Amino acid sequence: MSTDINTEMTTPSTTVSGGSVPHYPPHPDPQHGLEAPRRIPTGVWLAVAVLVVLLLAAIVYGLLSRAADERHLEKATAVSAIPTVSVTHPAVLGMSSEIALPGDTQAYNDTPIYARTNGYLKQWFVDIGQHVKQGELMAIIETPEVDEQLQVAQADLKSAQADLALANTTSARYQNLLKSDSVSKQETDVAVSGATAKQAAVDAAEANVRRLQQLQSFEHVYAPFSGIVTIRNTDIGALIDSGSATTNSTAKELFHIAAIGKLRVYVAVPETYAPAIQDGGTATLTLDEYPGQEFNGKIVRNSSAIDQSSRTLNVEVDVDNPDGKLLPGAYVFVHFKIPQQVRRLSVPADALLFRAQGLQVGVVRDGHVHLQHITIGKDNGSTLEVATGLTADDEIVLAPSDSLTEGQQVNVANNGTVTQ
Numbered sequence: 191m192s193t194d195i196n197t198e199m200t201t202p203s204t205t206v207s208g209g210s211v212p213h214y215p216p217h218p219d220p221q222h223g224l225e226a227p228r229r230i231p232t233g234v235w236l237a238v239a240v241l242v243v244l245l246l247a248a249i250v251y252g253l254l255s256r257a258a259d260e261r262h263l264e265k266a267t268a269v270s271a272i273p274t275v276s277v278t279h280p281a282v283l284g285m286s287s288e289i290a291l292p293g294d295t296q297a298y299n300d301t302p303i304y305a306r307t308n309g310y311l312k313q314w315f316v317d318i319g320q321h322v323k324q325g326e327l328m329a330i331i332e333t334p335e336v337d338e339q340l341q342v343a344q345a346d347l348k349s350a351q352a353d354l355a356l357a358n359t360t361s362a363r364y365q366n367l368l369k370s371d372s373v374s375k376q377e378t379d380v381a382v383s384g385a386t387a388k389q390a391a392v393d394a395a396e397a398n399v400r401r402l403q404q405l406q407s408f409e410h411v412y413a414p415f416s417g418i419v420t421i422r423n424t425d426i427g428a429l430i431d432s433g434s435a436t437t438n439s440t441a442k443e444l445f446h447i448a449a450i451g452k453l454r455v456y457v458a459v460p461e462t463y464a465p466a467i468q469d470g471g472t473a474t475l476t477l478d479e480y481p482g483q484e485f486n487g488k489i490v491r492n493s494s495a496i497d498q499s500s501r502t503l504n505v506e507v508d509v510d511n512p513d514g515k516l517l518p519g520a521y522v523f524v525h526f527k528i529p530q531q532v533r534r535l536s537v538p539a540d541a542l543l544f545r546a547q548g549l550q551v552g553v554v555r556d557g558h559v560h561l562q563h564i565t566i567g568k569d570n571g572s573t574l575e576v577a578t579g580l581t582a583d584d585e586i587v588l589a590p591s592d593s594l595t596e597g598q599q600v601n602v603a604n605n606g607t608v609t610q
Contacts, residue, residue: 274601277554277585280535280576289577290476290523290568293457293507297448297518299415304443305430307408309333316445317422322413328445329411331430336409340402347395354392357385408432413447418514421446453509453516455487457524458502460565460577466528467492473507474525477516485509485516487524501565523568534567535576540589542574551580552587552594559587559598 314329316322364381367373424430424444433441455475459467467489475485487509496503507524509516516522543550543561553562564579580586585602587594 272599272601273591274603275552275554275559275590276588276603278538278541278588280537280580280582280584280586281573282582283534283536283575287529288525288527289463290525291457291459292569293455293475293522293524295509295516295518295520295522296454296456297417297450298452298454298508299417299447299449300518301414301447302421302443303328303411303414303445303447304433304441305331305408305411306432307331307333307336307405307430308432309336309409309430311424311426311428311430311444312409313426314422314424314444316413316419318419320419322417322419322447324413324416326413327410328413328419329424331409331411333406333409336402336405340399340406343395343398343402347392347399350388350392350395354385354388357381357388361385411444415447415449416451417447417449419445420448420518448518450511450514450516450518453511453518455507455509455522455524457505457507458497458500459492459505459526460567461496461501461503462565462578463526463528464496464503467503467505467526472527475507475509475516475522476525477520477522479520480515484525485511535580535582536570536573537564537576537580537586538588539572539574541586543590543594552590553580554585554587554600554602557599557602559594559596559600561594561596 309331312330312332316326316328322328361381361384364373364378368375368378421443422445423442430444431441469489469491471489473487473489475487476483477485487507489505490508491506493504537551541551543552547561548563549566550561550563553560562579562584565577566574567577568575587600
């Protein structure tokens with residue numbers, strides 16, 4: 191009995207190469223007396239479940255993160271496609287009862303001098319920059335052909351006068367003989383008619399002589415008015431052709447004279463200020479070359495019509511210039527007094543757009559660009575005073591690109607931040 195118990199309690203073993211491995215019998219099933227299968231512990235199931243959940247969470251997170259990145263990329267692409275612009279508001283320069291507009295000075299009288307006869311220049315007496323008086327001799331032209339023609343015409347005149355004297359004598363003789371019926375009426379009429387024809391020939395010869403004498407008088411070139419010589423375009427011995435500055439004429443001007451004792455200044459006044467400009471009013475001129483000095487002028491006339499292309503009124507201002515300080519062609523600013531006060535707006539020069547449609551600026555409204563037409567009142571160099579087209583609340587695009595178009599969506603950058 192003892193031996194059986196020991197035999198049952200002894201653990202069998204299986205011999206394998208290198209040693210023996212113990213073999214444990216299965217747990218007996220108490221109900222059926224059979225061996226029960228081994229159970230996986232609960233902790234293992236929990237660990238597997240946690241791993242599955244973590245794996246699913248990682249997959250979902252990755253998908254969501256990728257979708258978010260795609261949405262962010264699309265948004266960034268859309269934002270980058272919208273240009274960013276810097277804006278500013280027009281500067282308010284305050285209230286003023288005066289406007290200053292650009293103008294160009296012109297000589298009161300300005301004319302070229304042409305020859306009225308053909309020949310060669312014998313001598314000239316005035317040069318550029320020289321003041322001349324009305325009627326002063328400027329040059330002498332040699333006209334040998336005209337001189338010869340005049341001599342021939344004078345000889346023809348003498349011949350015609352001799353024929354006329356003979357015709358008159360014959361006519362008088364025939365009229366006396368007719369009284370005694372020594373000649374016929376027909377012969378007398380022929381003699382009288384011959385005398386009349388000879389008189390007409392004399393008149394024609396005299397007219398030809400006067401014409402050639404007039405051409406000969408053009409040998410002397412005189413100043414038509416007092417002024418200053420601005421151009422001398424000939425020299426001694428130069429071939430002179432009579433004529434003028436017409437398309438088919440080969441003539442060229444000998445001199446150019448400008449009267450600068452009084453100057454004309456033409457100013458384009460914007461339509462807004464046109465009602466304030468009245469003939470007989472006063473204006474003052476300022477020039478960059480004379481800082482701090484003003485020249486008084488008078489409004490003498492205006493075109494009484496608005497130019498449709500520029501929407502301006504052409505105004506003439508006359509300025510006395512007795513000492514010649516003002517030169518024709520000078521760029522000046524003309525200051526006009528206006529009865530009402532006008533608020534002036536100023537914009538940077540780099541905000542302007544020069545296009546075929548006219549002068550424009552880009553105005554940002556509700557995130558979109560509107561190309562606004564403006565009228566310039568005064569050019570100050572880096573800034574310009576705007577006469578019409580803007581208000582103080584407008585946002586003006588600075589340094590606009592050439593591709594800026596009407597209605598284009600833009601982002602506004604202010605102080606380093608972007609407003610969408």
